[in-house]
Amino acid sequence: MMNRKLAVSLALALGMSAAGVTNAATPFTGPYVGAQLGYSVYDINLSAPGVSVDGVSASGAEGGVYGGWGMKFSPTTYAGLEAEYNWSGAEHTSDGFKIEDKDNYGISGRLGWLPSSNVMLYGRLGWQRATLEYSDLGLSSEEDHDGVRVGLGAEVAMTSNWLMRMDYAHTFYGDVTVAGTNSEPDNDVFRVGVGYQF
Numbered sequence: 001m002m003n004r005k006l007a008v009s010l011a012l013a014l015g016m017s018a019a020g021v022t023n024a025a026t027p028f029t030g031p032y033v034g035a036q037l038g039y040s041v042y043d044i045n046l047s048a049p050g051v052s053v054d055g056v057s058a059s060g061a062e063g064g065v066y067g068g069w070g071m072k073f074s075p076t077t078y079a080g081l082e083a084e085y086n087w088s089g090a091e092h093t094s095d096g097f098k099i100e101d102k103d104n105y106g107i108s109g110r111l112g113w114l115p116s117s118n119v120m121l122y123g124r125l126g127w128q129r130a131t132l133e134y135s136d137l138g139l140s141s142e143e144d145h146d147g148v149r150v151g152l153g154a155e156v157a158m159t160s161n162w163l164m165r166m167d168y169a170h171t172f173y174g175d176v177t178v179a180g181t182n183s184e185p186d187n188d189v190f191r192v193g194v195g196y197q198f
Helices: 002-023
Strands: 030-048 051-074 077-088 091-094 097-116 119-136 139-157 162-173 176-178 181-197
Touching (some): 030 077, 030 097, 051 097, 051 181
Antiparallel strands (some): 176 181
């Protein structure tokens, strides 16, 4: 009787261990979510008939969330899609005139190369939208800028589930006209993030 109980217990333990191994996440494969924090810098060109001002700078901290799905096509190659939403404190103020990034979001594809099983270097290419608020003399207007985002990053699998990353992205935003003034911003953002792989 004791031997039978011992055998059953051992079988259950082995079965649970095997299930745990089967269900464990594989780094850089499948869905994931994460949070990120960084610093955002805008370079904005403003122009009106007969007047042009280049290099208006707006900057500040930025934080957000991201999620996506990806897979390894070989032990050293990766491809996936990622969406993100960010709250930004980037702003420019001078003589009562203010430009402020309210938020930004987008989607991009990532292609990666794995020099080792838990480290991935990647590039990104995608679409991004930023909502900028322009204020002057008590009047304000919120305008959406759409742009092309490119970037580079490195991601490390600390465990089979937890990922850490460093990420840089540049966005070429399209121009809009605000009260007769044309505004064309570019953006650089540097971020660190922590993700969970399912």
